[in-house]
Amino acid sequence: MPELPEVEIARRQLESWLSGRRIVAARAPKSRVLRTQSPLRFAQLKGRRLQEIDRVGKWMLLKFDGGEGLISHLGMTGKWIRRRKGEQPASHVRATIELSDGHAVDYRDPRLFGLLLRGKVEQLRRLPSFSGLGPDPLPGIDADRLHAALKRTRRSLKEALMDQRVLAGLGNIYVSESLHRAALDPRRLGTSLSRAETDRLVEAIGDSLRHAMSEEESDEPITYVEEGGDNFFLVYDRAGQPCKTCRTPIARIVQGGRSTYYCPRCQPRRPAKAARR
């Protein structure tokens, strides 16, 4: 589930749950989530207090006192959840942090694609996948920089925007959503974008992320499927259903091995010629 909006909501939640409390116990049984790190390393969070949580794209860096840190990436199915100590934990919990306030915070991840990495903050920051991330689109995107990055790639817009080094935080859902809002065909090459189209894209990305976050904060699950099988999104996972703008059936194609959804009418392959007069 998690792309930037979900991760930002998770970051805020986690920060509010952990701040001002001491960690009285931490444990994480050996699992893929820890990669090569030992469960003991995670347990050493005991006694620490959270200072703050940084986020770049889908990556969170939890910073504790003493320069200790924890990287959390939610993968496809990761989620932090809180419960009262003594309450039955959910299934597929891969790590647990017990707090001085009577709560426990669990990291649940059925599919084990997520990541929990312990270390000194400065050392974690230097991890290639973390330090190599492109700019985060919130609060704003530098349009010049994005334009330059798109001019440099030979890939389609869809694939370029999925690349976390170009822009950190968009995934399969919000790339489709943003391209729809920007009225850009996902198959177009990054190099083909005019500066005006990049500006439109920048605006569209901001809009789709903010839209998703406002929805998330209302506590409704975002993948909520409405009556009739429709969903919250403009195009994502809506193949064959009418475009919410023009009623044309939404198309699904595969790019880079992943589904892309778009409206063939609203997102023409070539920009509409300026009307002649």
Added chain:
DNA sequence: TGACCCCTGGCC
């Protein structure tokens, strides 16, 4: 840059 891999759950 593309193909393939890692895992499990949910859906058809």
Added chain:
DNA sequence: GGCCAGGGGTCA
């Protein structure tokens, strides 16, 4: 039973 899935990493 088979297929699909929103993540990243690695390899050629």
